[in-house]
Amino acid sequence: MTQPNDLHAKLAALLDRDDALALFRGAIGAHSITGNEANFVTYLSEQMAKRGVEAINTAEFEPGRPNIWGERKGAASDNDDNSKRLLFIGHTDTVHVDGWREHWQGTEREDPFGAPLIDGEIWGRGSGDLKAGICASLAAASLLDAAGIRLKGDLAFAYVGDEESGQPGSGISAGVKHYTNLIKTGDIAKPDFTVYVEPTRLAVYPAQIGFYIADIKITGKSAYFGVPELGKDALKAAHSVMSALWAHSDDLKTRGHHDLIGEGFLLITGLTGGGFIAVPEECKLSLIRKLLPGESLDDAAREMEAVITGAITDPEIAVSISYPAGRDHALGGSAAEIDPNLPEVRDLSDAVAGAMAGRGLIEGAPFWSETPFFVNELGTPAVYCAPGDIRNCHTFEERVDIEEYFAGIVAFACFMARYCGIAD
Numbered sequence: 001m002t003q004p005n006d007l008h009a010k011l012a013a014l015l016d017r018d019d020a021l022a023l024f025r026g027a028i029g030a031h032s033i034t035g036n037e038a039n040f041v042t043y044l045s046e047q048m049a050k051r052g053v054e055a056i057n058t059a060e061f062e063p064g065r066p067n068i069w070g071e072r073k074g075a076a077s078d079n080d081d082n083s084k085r086l087l088f089i090g091h092t093d094t095v096h097v098d099g100w101r102e103h104w105q106g107t108e109r110e111d112p113f114g115a116p117l118i119d120g121e122i123w124g125r126g127s128g129d130l131k132a133g134i135c136a137s138l139a140a141a142s143l144l145d146a147a148g149i150r151l152k153g154d155l156a157f158a159y160v161g162d163e164e165s166g167q168p169g170s171g172i173s174a175g176v177k178h179y180t181n182l183i184k185t186g187d188i189a190k191p192d193f194t195v196y197v198e199p200t201r202l203a204v205y206p207a208q209i210g211f212y213i214a215d216i217k218i219t220g221k222s223a224y225f226g227v228p229e230l231g232k233d234a235l236k237a238a239h240s241v242m243s244a245l246w247a248h249s250d251d252l253k254t255r256g257h258h259d260l261i262g263e264g265f266l267l268i269t270g271l272t273g274g275g276f277i278a279v280p281e282e283c284k285l286s287l288i289r290k291l292l293p294g295e296s297l298d299d300a301a302r303e304m305e306a307v308i309t310g311a312i313t314d315p316e317i318a319v320s321i322s323y324p325a326g327r328d329h330a331l332g333g334s335a336a337e338i339d340p341n342l343p344e345v346r347d348l349s350d351a352v353a354g355a356m357a358g359r360g361l362i363e364g365a366p367f368w369s370e371t372p373f374f375v376n377e378l379g380t381p382a383v384y385c386a387p388g389d390i391r392n393c394h395t396f397e398e399r400v401d402i403e404e405y406f407a408g409i410v411a412f413a414c415f416m417a418r419y420c421g422i423a424d
Contacts (some may be wrong), residue, residue, distance in 0.1 A: 007417060008354040011410045014146045020139040020409055021049060021122075021402070023183050025115040027131040028124040033094040034170045037161035037197065041092060044134070044159055051142045055155055059163065065248025067186065068092075069158035069179065072141060075423035076152040084153035086193035086419050088137035088412070089164030090198070090386070091175065095394050096128035100120045102281060103396045111171065121399040129393035132400045133341040133386025134159060140412035146412075153420030156191055163370060165325065173327045176370045181397070183378060193344050193381050193419060194374045195412075198367070199388025199400075202408055204349045204355060205262040206342075206383045208350035208372075209293030209363035210335030212301060213325040215284065216241070216308065218273075219318045231279030235318045238283040240266055244311035245287065248304065258292045260340070260364025266304065293337040297329045305315035328377065336375040344419055351415040356407035364388070 024049075025407035032040035041058060048056050048070050058069035076083040097112040104110045108118060112125040122132075137157060144151070184189040199204075217236050223231025225274030249266040257263055267290045273283030291300055301323070308319060338345070340362050352360030367390060371382040387408040388400045 001208060007412060007414055011143055011147055011413050012355070015143055015399055015406060015409060016146065017406060019142065020135070020318050020406060021117075024127075024132065024135045024405060027135050028115040028122070028127050029113050030092055031097075032092050033066065034162065034167040036063050037092040037175070041066050041159070044068050044092070046410070047138055047320035048157065051138050051143065051147060053138075054150045054276030056342060059178065061174045062336050063104065063393070065161050065175070067158065067160045067175050067179055070171070071157070072151070072155040072188075073143065073173055074151045074153040074155070074156045074420055076421070083419055084192045086153060086191055086416060087156040087158060087194045088332045089158040089160065089162065089176075089179075089194060089196050090130045090134045092134075092159045093161050093164045094129065094131075095166055095254075097125050100125065100301055100396055105216045106223050118399075122405070123399040123400050126399060127400045128199045128388030128398050130388065131389045132405050133199065136348060136387055136405060137195075137197055139409045140416060142414040143409055149417055150423045151416060151420040151424050154189070155420060156189070157415055160370075171325075173370055173373070174420050176373050180373045191374075191380055192379060194383075195348070195415075196369060196374075196384050197369050197386035198365070198369045198384040199386050199390050199393060200363070200384050201358035201412065202385065202387060202391050203351045203361045203406060204297055204345060204352065204364045204383050204385045205260075205363055205365040207258065207293060207337035208335060208384070209261050209368055209374075210293070210295060210297065210333055211288055211325075211368050212291075212297055212323055214290050214301070214304065215286050215322045215324055216286070217320045218283045218312070219320075220279070221316070222276070223279040225277050225279065228279050231281070232314060232317050234281050234283040234317065235273045235280035237312050237314070238271065238273060238285060240311045241308050242271075243287065244307050245304070247287070248307045258294065258364065260337075260362070261292065261366065263362065264292050264295065264362075285341060289332075291335045293335040295335060297331045298333060301307060301331050327368070327370075327371045334372045334376055336372040336382075338375060342381060344381065345383060347418050348383065348411075351418060352385065352407075354412040354414065355411035357402065358382065359404075359407065360411075
């Protein structure tokens with residue numbers, strides 16, 4: 001039987017770097033800013049078929065916006081009730097490129113979809129978030145074929161749209177909702193374990209934060225500046241509200257520490273108000289709340305609302321609160337976690353560490369993405385793991401180290417073999 005270190009060495013030696021690089025560059029070139037996922041889905045359909053993915057399906061979760069999924073059936077899946085099904089999933093959409101060309105004008109980075117290789121890194125919008133992960137998962141299937149390895153269990157792939165925020169009327173996880181609903185109805189087989197390919201620098205994230213965003217409108221009454229007693233100062237009320245919210249955030253930080261994702265808190269992110277030579281009639285605040293696993297979004301929002309209303313003592317000053325970023329919950333996105341000591345989590349960590357020294361660490365996701373649809377709704381263990389660094393994503397610096405990308409392919413192929421088993 002091939003031992004783990006031998007498998008790493010064998011797969012690394014067989015990796016077709018030129019093919020893997022072409023796959024990655026083509027993915028970046030198939031630009032797919034949120035709302036335009038179909039462009040990338042067409043590319044993925046071709047590449048999935050080329051790499052032995054069967055039963056490829058596309059379905060629109062909104063008009064003109066398709067998901068795509070498929071599978072490679074394992075040797076034991078039809079006659080072994082104990083065979084496993086492993087899913088690799090990621091989102092097809094990227095954030096916008098506004099200002100990119102101007103920022104890099106006259107340089108080889110100017111085209112956000114050009115995918116230049118510069119000093120060992122592939123540049124471009126979507127390179128890290130998260131086309132490196134998608135391409136690594138597909139290239140890993142090709143690598144197994146090159147090694148002559150057939151899996152016992154099933155290998156599934158799904159690529160969904162609408163994860164990114166920022167485009168009007170989008171960014172509500174409509175794609176993954178559509179896909180997981182098909183699992184709930186039995187139209188798609190339920191996975192036993194899921195790897196969501198958000199960029200982690202090849203760490204393994206079994207836990208992630210939850211969040212809600214709140215927009216707060218405080219309305220008073222305007223009055224000429226010389227007779228302020230005739231008005232109701234919304235900006236002054238907002239000051240009281242912000243002071244109370246900052247105190248609330250300090251209290252949240254003392255309530256508990258999560259080993260992987262730290263403490264909960266609240267961050268005020270925006271303030272607008274005033275503008276006339278008069279008592280300010282209206283003031284608007286925006287904030288984001290970080291939640292830990294086990295915290296209720298409903299309870300957290302109610303507590304914040306009580307803090308806000310308690311800070312305003314004048315009954316003639318009105319407050320309205322809205323939550324514009326519902327995901328798996330109407331108010332926002334739920335936190336999620338699985339046991340970091342599960343054998344499959346450790347196996348993935350070992351597979352990554354064997355492919356690239358110093359990687360495969362067990363850490364927590366400082367972002368929200370879509371594993372709660374699997375962990376909380378389907379009861380399926382899920383982690384994040386992929387090449388790429390979230391810290392340069394959504395910026396003009398988005399790029400992926402090419403050796404990290406190649407290591408991700410080897411790591412994913414090794415984990416596929418370990419988790420699904422190798423057929424004789």
